[in-house]
Each structure stands twice: as structure tokens, then as C-alpha cells.
Amino acid sequence: MNRCFNPLSTVYLFLCAASPLLSATPAISSVMNSATNIVQSLPNSAIAPGSIFVVKGTGLGPLSLSVSQTPFQSTTLNGTSVAVTVGGTTVSCLMYYTSDGQIAALLASNTPTGSGTIKVTYNGQSSAAAPIGVAANNLGIFTVDSSGSTGDSVAIVTYPDYSLVSSVKAPNCGGPNTTCGAANPGDTLILWATGLGRITGDDASGAGLGQNMPNVPLKLWIGGVQANVSYQGRSGCCIGEDQIVFTVPDDAPTGCAVPMVVEITTNITEVSNSAMMPIARGSRSCALSDIAAGSIDASLLSGTVPFGEVEVDHLLNDSGSGFNDTASFNFLTFTIPAAVQPFAGTYLDHIPVGTCITQNSVRPGDPPAFTNLVPLDGGSRFTVTGPKGSQTVTAATGDNVSLSTAGTFLVPGDYTISGGGGKDVGAFSVNVNLPALPTLTSPANPGSLSVNRTKGLTITWNPTGASSHVEIQLRSAAAGNSFAMISCKAPVSAGTFTIPSYLLFALPNGNGTNFNFQTGDGPAGPASISLFSASGLASGIAQTFADGISFGGFNIAN
Secondary structure, rough: OOOOOHHHOOOOOOOOOOOOOOOOOEEEEEEEEOOOOOOOOOOOOOOOOOOOEEEEEEEEOOOOOOEEEOOOOOEEEOOEEEEEEEEEEEEEEEEEEEEEOOEEEEEEOOOOEEEEEEEEEEEEEEEEOOOEEEEEOOOOEEEEOOOOOOOOOOOOOEEOOOOOOOEEOOOOOOOOEEEOOOOOOEEEEEEEOOOOOOOOOOHHHHOOOOOOOOOEEEEEOOOEEEEEEEEEEEEOOOOOOOOEEOOOOOOOOOOEEEEEEEEEEEOEEEEEOOOEEEEOOOOOOOOOOOOHHHHHHHHOOOOEEEEEEEEEEEOOOOOOOOEEEEEEEEEEEEEEOOOOOHHHHHHOOOOOOOOEEEOOOOOOOOOOOOEEEEOOOOOOOOEEEEEOOOEEEEEOOOOOEEOOOOOOOOOEEEEEEEEEOOOOOOOOEEEEEOOOOOOOEEEHHHOOOOEOOOEEEEEEEEEOOOEEEEEEEEEOOOOOHEEEEEEEEEEEHOOEEEEOOHHHHOOOOOOOOEEEEEOOEOEEEEOEEEEEOOOOOOOOEEEEEOOOEEEEOEEEEE
């Protein structure tokens, strides 16, 4: 039973910017599980009884953030209260913090399930009723930066001594709030979350703490591999916070950003946000999966880093009817704050080949991984040489320059990118490959694509000599400009990949659907990447990004 560690003390609170003047009447804009940040218009957005949730809007509380010294013990905090009504039953929520733009509370375990409404009252003024869905179980994985489901969120996972799983192992490793490096296959770990479901008794009194909830039909997937779960229930310390004790599978993929997701299937399937965990073999430092043979170790990502990044991009134009070819050359220093350094490898890495992530449209705030960005003088003239000849361009750091507005210069093959250097960065030359796009065989067109959430979706292609990997994306929009997306990274040589059925439950039914099959231009990372060195840089990378086949207009059904 854990009485030594509270994951809420490790996260960053990304609150909405406070209004300069308080609103006379509270107004609710969104209600979300505090770990997922999935809005109500998307699947998996319902709040489970006994879980922590956030409400965003205006006029919800005082201008300055007020955090309860005794969380979830009172239904009022600094003049703010929250009430949820379902099926004619109104339940008061237990408060955690309040501010003008955002509040957090616990949905009491005696709240009925179903469609309901929520109201916020501040200083005697009540908001209009806003919709809320209440589901028996709907888990959210806590992340280090509170960003939820954004594709680079670091899951809060601890070792048995409550030290944190991280990209690298710190010298002071051992005990709560220390960082003890990447997980290894066979490790027993604790995943921290909220939303397993109601407990019997009074939440405020600590009922249910430390009790297993084996009847919740839960599956934990790590890089698409199911993990053995030995405990799933409330933490021993903290109201509303759940623990999943699991063993890292022997065949789990490795990398700094291995995705994990929780599936709960009762009469419906609910899936958590995707969050990342670093996994290594025989080491507590993960290797960035994008780099050949893991050439950059996460332990190098600390302090102030002089960094170079050059790339060539073959991307769809705005109309989607053709391609543009561009290049960019970026040289700068950035600082990784001390608190973020243990997780920097996960922020920088992309998912391993053979895995998928889900994302949604809400991002509370950028993770504080990179600060103090300072441009470096890396010169202004650069040459790109490939199968179609050479082009020399003039560009400053941050510029995106055209190589061909018709998309005819960048074709599959090997490229050399070189620069003469500048005041801060010396001359360099790097080779990088633009992979060929395999021939997609299924689906061949929008009419042949049918997405059924109860079944996995199999994509097939003919490798036709292509190398590296392919990226498969499914995106679907819902009301209010919200959307959800699945991104998968598959080995080209396999010729087939099946998106697991449980991930398809992240997609809404909306009309704005889109399918992408490409070598790399999204959350799964670049099409290819190479390392280079130059005086004045700690590290340099060259990347290629390339779109491929894209179409919409297909249906998603249960």
C-alpha cells in the first residue's frame, strides 16, 4: 500500500490563462478527465465516478489559483462548488483546486452513470448547465506534464520504491520522486491513473484506498503487447488516484517513447489516453529509436545543448493535388531544465517501429522540455545534391526554402546536404535517404476503406524495394473542431499492418475522416534520419519527411 508518493505532486499544472477581470457569472467551456484532457465531443470522454476531473471556462473561481491543503475533503473551496446531476440525482463534488479559468474536483462515487449536466457556482453565481457523461469505468493515465493524449506525453510510472521510470537513471536514484531510468523487460512497475470506477463508501473518508478492483475488465497494452496485471485499484495513499501494477513483457519493444494504453471493455469499450514509457534492455538509459543503432543515448540530453537540424521535405501542397519540395536549416542552443532532463529522451523520441499512438485535439500546454532557444550562425548558403542534381540555396536559421513548387526535385534516393558554416557552427556534410513509397494495395481508394471499431483494420502494401518504415494515420473530426487520430509505424518489409481494434475506439463517427499512408510526416517521426557533426554543435541530425497517399470520405462504425 503506497503512503509515500503522490503523482499529483510531480506533474506540472497547465492552467488556462486567467482573464484580467473576473466574469460575473461562471461559464463552462469543457469538462475532462484530469489525466486525458479528452473533450466531451470525443469518444472516451465520460467521467467515471470516483475519478478526478477538470472544468475549464471563465469566472469559475478566484483570479489566482487556490489549491486545497486537504484535497477532496470539502465540496467548497474559496467560494467555488461543483454539482453534477444525472437521472434526477444531484451530487456535490469534492474540490481540489480552483481558479478563474480552471478547477479540479472529484466526481463522487455515488454519482449515477449516464448523460447528465454539471454546474459551477462561484460566490453565489451559478453557471448554465453544461453536458457531462458519466461512465462506470474510463481510465486516464497521468503524465509528467499533465498534457494527456498528445503523442509525446510521459506516463507517470514508478518502480516498487516509488522512484520514477525515466529516460536516464539519476545519481540519487532510490525512493519517491527520484528518477531511476528506463524500464527493463521483467520489471514490476506501477502505472498511476484515475477513472477505474466507483468505490463503496465515502470518498472523502478514504474508503476503498489500497483495495484491488479485479472485476474491472482491464487490459494494459505496452507497444501493442499485453502486459500481465497483478493489481488494479485505488492507491493506498490518495483519493481518486488509481494504481495498475504490471510486469513489462519480455517481448515489449524498446525505445525512449514506447506507447502504453489501457483498454476497459464492458458493454462498450473505453480506451485511455496514449502515454509514453522508456524501455531498454540491459541498461537504465533508453536509446532514441529513430537513430540507427540508437547512436544517441538519452543520458546526453542535459543542460544547454548547441544543436543542428537540417531537412528536406516532399509534402502535399495546400490543395492536396500535388507536392512541394522544401528544405530548412536550423542551428540553435536550447536548455533542458533540470526537472525535465530525466524525461528528455521521451520528449525527443518517436514511437518504435511496429507500434501506434492515439492523440486528441486538446493540448493544455507545451511540455517544458526546451527553453531559452537561441539561434546560432550556421552560415547562409547550403547545397542539396541528389538524383535530380544539385541546388544551392540561401537561408537563415528557421527559413523554409523552396526546392520545387511542382514537387519534382525530391525523388526517392540518397541526398547530400552540406553547408559552409558560419560564425558559430563549422562546415558540415551529411548523407540522408528519401525512401520510396511502397505501393498501397488495401485500401485502394476511399470506397474500399471500411473502419469497424469492433475489428482491427488491416492495411496491406507491396514493398517494391522500399526500405525503412511506413506511417499509417487515421483521423476523424467531431463537433467543435475536435478530432482524434491514430498514428502507426510499420516496417516496410512486412507488407501488412493491423491497427488493433481497441485503438479504433478512440475515433469519433464524425464526417471529417482522413487516411494517410506515407513514409514519414507526422507523430510517428521522419521518413529517415542521419547524424552529423560540426564544430560548435553537440549534435546534429538530418531528416527527410515525405507525404504519400491521402484521402477522406470514409465511414467509421461500431
